[in-house]
Amino acid sequence: MPEGNLNAWHRVLTLQSWIVKLLCIGRSILCGLFRSNTLKQEVSEGEDGDVFIHDNEGFPCGCRLICKPSALANCLLKVLRKFSDPDVAGWLWRKWAHVQTVYHQLLPGDRELESARDHLQLPDGGIVALDWVVGPCTTSKHRRATNSVTSPPVLLVIPNAFGKMTRNVQDFCLHALNQGFYPVIFNRRGQNGCPLTTLKLQQFGDPADLAEVVAYIRFRHPSSALFAVSEGSGSGLLLSYLGECGSSSYLTAAVCISPVLRCQEWFEAGQPWLYNWALVIHQKMSLSRYATALHEDVDMTKLLRCKSLRDLEELLFCQTKNNPISWDTYWERNEPLRDIDEVAVPVLCICSADDPIRGPPESTLPTELFKSNPYVFLMLTEHGGHCGFLKETPPAWSHEVTLEYFRSVAEFFNAEERMRGFPRRRSSFALYRRRKGTLQKRDSATSLDIQEMFNWKRSYTR
Numbered sequence: 001m002p003e004g005n006l007n008a009w010h011r012v013l014t015l016q017s018w019i020v021k022l023l024c025i026g027r028s029i030l031c032g033l034f035r036s037n038t039l040k041q042e043v044s045e046g047e048d049g050d051v052f053i054h055d056n057e058g059f060p061c062g063c064r065l066i067c068k069p070s071a072l073a074n075c076l077l078k079v080l081r082k083f084s085d086p087d088v089a090g091w092l093w094r095k096w097a098h099v100q101t102v103y104h105q106l107l108p109g110d111r112e113l114e115s116a117r118d119h120l121q122l123p124d125g126g127i128v129a130l131d132w133v134v135g136p137c138t139t140s141k142h143r144r145a146t147n148s149v150t151s152p153p154v155l156l157v158i159p160n161a162f163g164k165m166t167r168n169v170q171d172f173c174l175h176a177l178n179q180g181f182y183p184v185i186f187n188r189r190g191q192n193g194c195p196l197t198t199l200k201l202q203q204f205g206d207p208a209d210l211a212e213v214v215a216y217i218r219f220r221h222p223s224s225a226l227f228a229v230s231e232g233s234g235s236g237l238l239l240s241y242l243g244e245c246g247s248s249s250y251l252t253a254a255v256c257i258s259p260v261l262r263c264q265e266w267f268e269a270g271q272p273w274l275y276n277w278a279l280v281i282h283q284k285m286s287l288s289r290y291a292t293a294l295h296e297d298v299d300m301t302k303l304l305r306c307k308s309l310r311d312l313e314e315l316l317f318c319q320t321k322n323n324p325i326s327w328d329t330y331w332e333r334n335e336p337l338r339d340i341d342e343v344a345v346p347v348l349c350i351c352s353a354d355d356p357i358r359g360p361p362e363s364t365l366p367t368e369l370f371k372s373n374p375y376v377f378l379m380l381t382e383h384g385g386h387c388g389f390l391k392e393t394p395p396a397w398s399h400e401v402t403l404e405y406f407r408s409v410a411e412f413f414n415a416e417e418r419m420r421g422f423p424r425r426r427s428s429f430a431l432y433r434r435r436k437g438t439l440q441k442r443d444s445a446t447s448l449d450i451q452e453m454f455n456w457k458r459s460y461t462r
């Protein structure tokens with residue numbers, strides 16, 4: 001090629017590179033102006049009664065804390081401000097919501113949990129299972145430890161409504177264990193190896209079994225603070241329990257990671273094909289073990305041909321042979337937000353705007369609820385997927401926020417009690433390094449007859 005043509009091409013490429021640079025500079029300026037206008041708008045909204053964590057300069061992901069102003073909200077605002085960005089500004093995957101979702105929801109965990117299982121027999125003869133996580137423990141220089149001799153706080157973990165033990169739950173339990181908490185995983189009837197001894201399966205938002213579990217944990221660890229965290233669709237059960245029990249829930253605080261809040265609409269709208277297919281297959285495999293027994297109340301042939309989560313839910317709980325009800329009646333009894341005004345403990349919902357399973361926040365997140373109810377808080381990030389919130393290094397951002405939130409709430413309540421001159425509670429929020437030999441040791445209990453206190457019994461299947 002003649003030298004003149006090469007020079008011409010060189011000039012053209014140089015010009016193009018300068019044009020690209022100018023466009024990038026212009027884009028940065030426009031983004032800065034837009035962020036500034038957004039900040040001003042949120043500040044004005046905050047003056048009307050909302051509390052926000054704004055986008056931090058230099059962190060394009062950012063997040064917001066949306067809640068009603070209160071002393072607790074101001075405390076959380078200060079503590080959670082350091083978590084206002086998932087620390088993924090330069091990470092390529094941070095904007096790939098499906099990658100984060102698939103990693104934490106569909107891929108198997110790299111470490112199997114070591115746990116001790118308790119089976120609880122309920123008043124109707126049904127059985128639920130509790131997995132007390134005891135390992136594997138990892139040595140971490142960040143592990144919090146004190147000289148306290150009190151019992152560690154118990155952390156009740158509720159997986160998604162379909163009983164799938166995800167990588168997210170496993171990683172969270174290991175992180176919580178290393179941070180001084182005592183995680184215990186709740187398994188519903190017929191899920192995760194828990195035997196199905198009755199024809200009754202747990203409905204989506206029926207908290208009766210969970211209430212029995214909380215009573216059992218209080219008996220086994222009466223001097224420990226009790227926290228709860230739920231994953232995805234499992235948040236429906238936790239919110240239903242908190243709303244139905246109100247101030248008698250016996251929980252100190254709760255967190256819902258990527259919750260599905262408008263559940264009837266969520267089932268009716270459907271999910272992306274990949275997640276719908278994975279959850280439907282998982283449900284069918286779990287239920288097929290009890291096909292002979294369930295056939296007395298459910299059309300199992302039709303159920304095994306279902307292609308959507310709504311069809312499965314409707315066949316299992318609405319189109320039954322013994323007690324059929326309508327779809328709308330079912331959700332009147334099971335919608336998680338039906339008693340949300342009765343919630344009396346702080347609840348933090350961690351959500352991302354790009355959640356591919358929950359859907360767009362404009363139609364799936366009732367922000368007016370968080371702005372009017374002083375007990376519920378919404379931490380909304382721009383990226384994170386569904387129960388993803390990955391960083392370049394573990395643990396996940398949502399896991400760190402959850403445990404720090406529990407510590408902040410406990411410290412706030414202790415400070416309030418000291419200010420008001422209340423006697424110190426028997427239960428302690430102090431976290432301590434648990435010795436391996438005492439993991440299965442039960443706290444000293446009262447001398448009351450256990451059958452007079454609770455309805456459950458230790459199952460023969462333990």
